[in-house]
Amino acid sequence: xxxxxxxxxxxxxxxPSAPYVAAMKGALLSVNSEARVIDLxxxxxxQDLRYTSFFLKHSLRFFPEGTIHVVVVDPGVGTSRAILxxxxxxxxxxxxxxxxxxxxxxxxxxxxxxxxxxxxxxxxPDVSPVFHGRDIFAPAAAHLSRGESPAQLGKxxxxxxxxxxxxxxxxxxxxxxxxxxxxxxxxxxxxxxxTALLQQGVPPLNITIAGVTVNRVVRTYxxxxxxxxxxxxxxxxxxxxxxxxxxxxxxxxxxxxxxxTVRWNIESTPKEVTTAK
Amino acid sequence: xxxxxxxxxxxxxxxPSAPYVAAMKGALLSVNSEARVIDLxxxxxxQDLRYTSFFLKHSLRFFPEGTIHVVVVDPGVGTSRAILxxxxxxxxxxxxxxxxxxxxxxxxxxxxxxxxxxxxxxxxPDVSPVFHGRDIFAPAAAHLSRGESPAQLGKxxxxxxxxxxxxxxxxxxxxxxxxxxxxxxxxxxxxxxxTALLQQGVPPLNITIAGVTVNRVVRTYxxxxxxxxxxxxxxxxxxxxxxxxxxxxxxxxxxxxxxxTVRWNIESTPKEVTTAK
Amino acid sequence: xxxxxxxxxxxxxxxPSAPYVAAMKGALLSVNSEARVIDLxxxxxxQDLRYTSFFLKHSLRFFPEGTIHVVVVDPGVGTSRAILxxxxxxxxxxxxxxxxxxxxxxxxxxxxxxxxxxxxxxxxPDVSPVFHGRDIFAPAAAHLSRGESPAQLGKxxxxxxxxxxxxxxxxxxxxxxxxxxxxxxxxxxxxxxxTALLQQGVPPLNITIAGVTVNRVVRTYxxxxxxxxxxxxxxxxxxxxxxxxxxxxxxxxxxxxxxxTVRWNIESTPKEVTTAK
Numbered sequence: 066x067x068x069x070x071x072x073x074x075x076x077x078x079x080x081p082s083a084p085y086v087a088a089m090k091g092a093l094l095s096v097n098s099e100a101r102v103i104d105l106x107x108x109x110x111x112q113d114l115r116y117t118s119f120f121l122k123h124s125l126r127f128f129p130e131g132t133i134h135v136v137v138v139d140p141g142v143g144t145s146r147a148i149l150x151x152x153x154x155x156x157x158x159x160x161x162x163x164x165x166x167x168x169x170x171x172x173x174x175x176x177x178x179x180x181x182x183x184x185x186x187x188x189x190p191d192v193s194p195v196f197h198g199r200d201i202f203a204p205a206a207a208h209l210s211r212g213e214s215p216a217q218l219g220k221x222x223x224x225x226x227x228x229x230x231x232x233x234x235x236x237x238x239x240x241x242x243x244x245x246x247x248x249x250x251x252x253x254x255x256x257x258x259x260t261a262l263l264q265q266g267v268p269p270l271n272i273t274i275a276g277v278t279v280n281r282v283v284r285t286y287x288x289x290x291x292x293x294x295x296x297x298x299x300x301x302x303x304x305x306x307x308x309x310x311x312x313x314x315x316x317x318x319x320x321x322x323x324x325x326t327v328r329w330n331i332e333s334t335p336k337e338v339t340t341a342k
Numbered sequence: 343x344x345x346x347x348x349x350x351x352x353x354x355x356x357x358p359s360a361p362y363v364a365a366m367k368g369a370l371l372s373v374n375s376e377a378r379v380i381d382l383x384x385x386x387x388x389q390d391l392r393y394t395s396f397f398l399k400h401s402l403r404f405f406p407e408g409t410i411h412v413v414v415v416d417p418g419v420g421t422s423r424a425i426l427x428x429x430x431x432x433x434x435x436x437x438x439x440x441x442x443x444x445x446x447x448x449x450x451x452x453x454x455x456x457x458x459x460x461x462x463x464x465x466x467p468d469v470s471p472v473f474h475g476r477d478i479f480a481p482a483a484a485h486l487s488r489g490e491s492p493a494q495l496g497k498x499x500x501x502x503x504x505x506x507x508x509x510x511x512x513x514x515x516x517x518x519x520x521x522x523x524x525x526x527x528x529x530x531x532x533x534x535x536x537t538a539l540l541q542q543g544v545p546p547l548n549i550t551i552a553g554v555t556v557n558r559v560v561r562t563y564x565x566x567x568x569x570x571x572x573x574x575x576x577x578x579x580x581x582x583x584x585x586x587x588x589x590x591x592x593x594x595x596x597x598x599x600x601x602x603t604v605r606w607n608i609e610s611t612p613k614e615v616t617t618a619k
Numbered sequence: 620x621x622x623x624x625x626x627x628x629x630x631x632x633x634x635p636s637a638p639y640v641a642a643m644k645g646a647l648l649s650v651n652s653e654a655r656v657i658d659l660x661x662x663x664x665x666q667d668l669r670y671t672s673f674f675l676k677h678s679l680r681f682f683p684e685g686t687i688h689v690v691v692v693d694p695g696v697g698t699s700r701a702i703l704x705x706x707x708x709x710x711x712x713x714x715x716x717x718x719x720x721x722x723x724x725x726x727x728x729x730x731x732x733x734x735x736x737x738x739x740x741x742x743x744p745d746v747s748p749v750f751h752g753r754d755i756f757a758p759a760a761a762h763l764s765r766g767e768s769p770a771q772l773g774k775x776x777x778x779x780x781x782x783x784x785x786x787x788x789x790x791x792x793x794x795x796x797x798x799x800x801x802x803x804x805x806x807x808x809x810x811x812x813x814t815a816l817l818q819q820g821v822p823p824l825n826i827t828i829a830g831v832t833v834n835r836v837v838r839t840y841x842x843x844x845x846x847x848x849x850x851x852x853x854x855x856x857x858x859x860x861x862x863x864x865x866x867x868x869x870x871x872x873x874x875x876x877x878x879x880t881v882r883w884n885i886e887s888t889p890k891e892v893t894t895a896k
Contacts, residue, residue: 080803084678087659091681105364111804124361127368143839194839196854249357250388285420285471300473382641401638404645526634527665562697562748577750
């Protein structure tokens, strides 16, 4: 199904109460009042490009071809950093040249086509050096939605910044990774390959975070008891640590950046032990 | 008026900053890019089914016939709990079988028709056991919006969970109830029948909460002075306790679950008293 | 471009989790299911009319002609305060008569036409005295979007409340102003005329806030170092104080209402000085 009215998604760190999101929506709809605006989030932690990278990687790919994405997390607003228009797999993305989009692009086997926005005739007349979201991104997205091509908005970009999320390492038979993202429930999403590590047939694991060993591996939260600390495969395929109906972040005092270690538990076969009570 | 483009409302506990809401919207629009997505709330307190029940009861009924509602507050995600499609008074509701919808349904004199989602061909191909919102609810809602019938999505449900909000009791001439909901203003919405208790002709009431007696009964906030503790009929018809331009929750140290007692003040007729200053 | 489907924006202080916004959207779409609802903010600080005034001033003007704006920040709900329909430069605004819209209107050279909503036939049948947003504003906006004229909704208003944001004063060669708004980043937006004060050719300024002198004047955040306290022209043209990739609000312990003084630094020309290290 292809809509006659284009979809434009918005992702910013402007927060829920400032007038900035509203101003952007107005500027956008002033150029194309038919555009359908979809809020992804306006509560990205301020200027957090790693967070943005994680966010985009795990959301944009679910949208249909033809979607236009506007991403304004932009510590470099008003400096000489470029504004890019990226075309990839039928999506168009307007984004500051700060690399927050490259992890998303790396999911694809296609090569992105990238332009720099340089054609000021598509912008608002007086561009504030501190609000390109309203004065450049919004009208540019609206013009794209009306059928202008990226090539009309600027010139091909020869290079751009990349931002890689930290990757885990495999050292002498154990994995070392870290927490990439903490969600509203206090679940800790790591960069460790959950699908590979937790699949059937793999020996039991010794998962350590913040000095605590996570012993229980489950498929979903409801398989364990309320309050239990568990490991599972997250909805993005990575290793996730959670507390059933509670917050692993609070329980462990952990969050984005906390190291996580995974060892194969080669001594996990039952043996005779003496335990003192 | 019947729109050619169907309305799909979203209610979740995913929070404002995670990529989960964005992923759901993408999955939905990938199936029907014409759907009109309306956010109800994504800040339901995590996994709080009673809150969800209150929320749905006081919002869904205002929507027009033909609306599709998606509710993902789902502590049991990935377990054997069913996902239901409920049809009632021209609304269709997709919801985990956890009872959060039954108070809404109880407002109607009609009998809901209920199905279990079982037909996997309408789902995303790889269903994550921890993200049915993206992989089942979103595409199922989009298919409903394209004209598929609930019967095509699954099979009739023989039974389902119910969740009743706590009801007040009438004991020896006094009511005992509790706070059901605390809003952004700190207003305390109780489960006591405000319209019946506060109507004209009823004798004065003695309303007690958190050790404090609420003496002032008004029709609206502005009838009392700033800072005054008042009782009134809430917008949902229940007894509400509030502080004018302040927070009753903070003033009283009260919140959801705090008991509230109402007695008829039979000694309220003026009589001769001696007061010491 | 003029859309066939009217745009209705919503601005409230109802917060992200209460069912009030949802109920309003339902009541609106029940009257006109074709309306396109655009959220501006539902996180206006509760009952804060000055905040609302600032918010509307810096957002509504970016919307296209034909937009209908619904603003429900309404400490006087249910009292005798009127509900106004304001028509100005092709925008229609529904708003309580509390003045929060007059700073926006003052941006225009046109004279607003103002009506009082009095025609109850356009309202929901049972109007709650504490929820006019759902029972009056929402259906009235939807009827406007279906082509009813303001004159059909009520009668011309002879007068209305005005709310002026505090203006700076020029005393004996120095400006005294204050912070009007603190955004999500901790940036402090003042009421001082940034464009005039910071333009080229003006002598260096001595900007003082919370006992601290701001020495660095820049065009945009990225021109200074991380952590530096800077002054610049905000996106609304006023003097803004910020900390690069940090929070000026936190650093200075400042916020809305904090006084700001600006003097021309007439002794700023370099002179011979002895400095002790």
